[in-house]
Amino acid sequence: MWFLNDMVKKKQKFEDVPSRVNVSELEQGILQYWEKENIFKKSLDNNKDNQQFTFYDGPPYATGKPHYGHILQSTIKDTVLRYKTMRGYFVPRRVGWDCHGLPVETLVEKEMGIKSKRDIEDKVGIEQFNKRCRDTVFRYIEDFTSTLKRMGRWADYDNAYATLNRDYMETEWWVFNKLWEQGLVYQAFRSTPYCIRCATPLSNFEVTINYRDTRDTAVYIMLPVVNEDNLFLLVWTTTPWTLPGNVAVAFNPDPSFKYVIVRDGERQLILEKSRAVVLFGEQVEVVKELTAADMADLEGYEPLYPEVLEKMENLDRVKMYRLVKSGHVVTDEGTGLVHIAPAFGEEDAEIGKKQGLPTLRTVDTGGKFTADVAKWAGENIFQANEKIVTDLEERRLLLKSEKYQHSYPFCWRCDTPLIYYALDSWFVKINGSGLKERMLSAAEKIDWTPEHIKKGRFWKGIESAPDWAVSRNRYWSVPMPVWQCDQCNEKVCVSSIEQLKDLSGATEEQVADIHRPYVDDITWSCSCQGTLKRVEEVLDVWFDAGSMPYAQLHFPFENEQQVKKSFPADFIVEAVEQTRLWFYVMHVLALALTDKKVSGQVGLGEDSPAFLSAIGSGLIFAEDGRKLSKKLKNYPEPEPTIEKYGADVLRLYLLSSASLGEPYRFAEKDLRRVQSNTYMTLWNVYSFFVRYANTHNWQPSTKAGVSANVLDVWITTRLKEFKSEVIEATEKYQVDKAARKFIPFIDDLSNWYVRRSRNRFQRPIDAKERDETFGTLYAVLVEVTKIMAPYMPFVSEAMYRNLVKAGESVHLEKIETIGELGEAEQKILLEMAKAREAVAVGLALRAKKGIKVRQPLRALLVKGEEMKADLQIMVCDEINVKEVRFVKEFVDHEAYVKSEEGGGVEAMLDTEITEDLKSEGLAREVVRHGQVLRREAAYALDDRIELIYVTDDRELDKVLEDNSAYILEALQAEEVIREKAEADAGKDIEINGKKLYLGVRK
């Protein structure tokens, strides 16, 4: 009899949990609950007086809905910050928006049909253009945030910072002024990366964003040596358009470079010997070897375009068109002789400066040849390339041209190939100012995930950083706060709006918006009678992002204490490519502001990085290995995917699928696997628990002693292990590692603990067993909701709210750290692991012999020490043997199959099927069919039934007779009817060739 029968069906304690869950409905319901009950705000308020955990949220450009990369970063942010909140920290979370710069400008240009930069000033006007930019910026923010909110990302969305706010911009002026005061800002005429379509220089780190493999034409050009017949310098270039800007040819004076004159038909060519072999083959005819002194003594060569010179004035022609020495010359490609055009290359400019050579600016700021290059004046340089090659060919100066495959940088906003271009621009002095050395030493204080970024990408990026080209010749950005006298060139760097008003007498209305063109109208008189006017440039948009730690709170004009308290950030995370972008610029500015020259006055400490730990999250590709592409439709759209699988499943999938920082492929089949193997498995355990707790009227208030059941002890210990592993990994921000711990734990919980304990839940033998069993699983599930809350915030909330009636939200709970497992606890896990391995081996041996598990067998022999008795029972039950025996050595026997040697557990299975065993096997088959019929008849779990069976087979009849007690109990049957009778469900079945009619009725 079931002791609980009379108590069943009283008022249910837990809300019923359907075995199939509509995740979309469930999650939407939780979102509404959080919103209605202000749970996020409560989670902040609860910890307000506790220690602060600071997080800086990098401002994205909202130019559309977020892609999976954004969703991954958002998930990492949310997981870590929820976790820290549950650890007791006060964790304010403010999002922000990047508003300025080329991303917006190029979008607006496209929409307004603007063809060239000149049109902005001449046709549209800066005021209209910037107004349009401002209107565009917030267009997609609603779209962007709605996806993040749906993913469960908690943040202060209403109070977001935006880089176009005047307060934000004023702080940037202040930051810039701090660099200026330290002499870190200078202006120089220098060759820098440049986009001819956007008509602005770019910084070295912007160049790295958009490298692509491309095919260009490489040409070998012959430069006639003066006063010689048929003797040429052979140079090589992939940018023919730079040739009109040529002023010299460089060679490497190092003795390892062997320059030679070789014969090529009528003519003789000068080049490096190893390159000559590559170009002309081993049999190349060397006429003469040249020393470095010979090379330097060569008189020079005839200019390719003498007409360019005629138009230019004040050129020191004596120095031009000669051979110059340079250690930069290499022999990986080309000829070992390098054509030098100081206007169009960093190294070229350096060599030009050293040699006192002029810079021929043969290209205008829009990428067209100037009037000086008469042949192609006004033509786009890229389009003129072919014509230049043809022209050289006609003039018999081209040795050959070939297609050349290489990786080349393109503009990160408009995809135009970048060039190097010499112009006046402003730089932040990273080199030679002590800043770089301080940046490197402060970089030691930052922890990275993945770890290799620290001494890899980040470190090397700093080490090799050139000075930061910080000015842009554009419109929609923070104007550089520098005013210059048009007479005496006196410069003033303004650090605040108040100061600007003081200097210029501008009214509040005039400084209401400090964007261009309004700020350009503000001028004042110089002591020399000249007028101070703002320089034309605006700041690099990365200066906006880099100023975020201070500017988001309008430091130092407001919130002084708050910023001081929250600097540096404890934690940041963005896509790994931000290592040399946002992470880098924040680092530059932080070190500049904490230099001891200004640190006293700034108050943010000395030599401090902007953040103490950072995660660089990896790129996500489509399943086909290509980039996620809207055009190719090679990935499922995020929004329907979230509704289909749920934000929790997507979060766990994104976190667990690859090591942080590593790229991976987004595959829906993997998402489905996380859903069925982990999410639904957990849900089924939860649903199972609630169903039987309600059936048996068990309530969490029921006090039970500590269970001594081997499975209860084991799952409690396993939970402890799981919890300490998740905490340990999350503390180190290894959310990927932590997320991967969920999968085996939930599998253990369901496929071992619950499965092995099923009978105790369904039919506990007494109140003690009931209370111990339910008490154990209840405690495990409640604890799991807490550990899981930062990772899968929705399902953990749903479970918690049903399981813990008094609890408002699992996210208001605390996660307490626990120590490592003790020796005794480790032993518990180890013993169970061994037992499970014995099961696995036993099942494998059965499979090998093709014996069904329902067929009982006599014994499994295991080599080694004896297991605990209750574990032995478990093993017997799992592999359906009568006993497990422990032996020192195996003895061969024809009925025994042995496991492979070298595994963790070595075992041997006795496969002899005696008459008794055979009969028992048949009985089990009958029970299995009986259970199917019970389900077909839709009986309740505790319904008592009658069993009907009819057979002509005498052997089967005897089996049923002999095993009737077992069959009755297993099928909850009270009686057997041995003739055809009316049944609720019944059918003819065949077991091992024996026919039987089986039926059930109530």
Ligand SMILES: [Zn+2]
């Ligand atoms: Zn561009």
Ligand SMILES: [Zn+2]
């Ligand atoms: Zn002046």
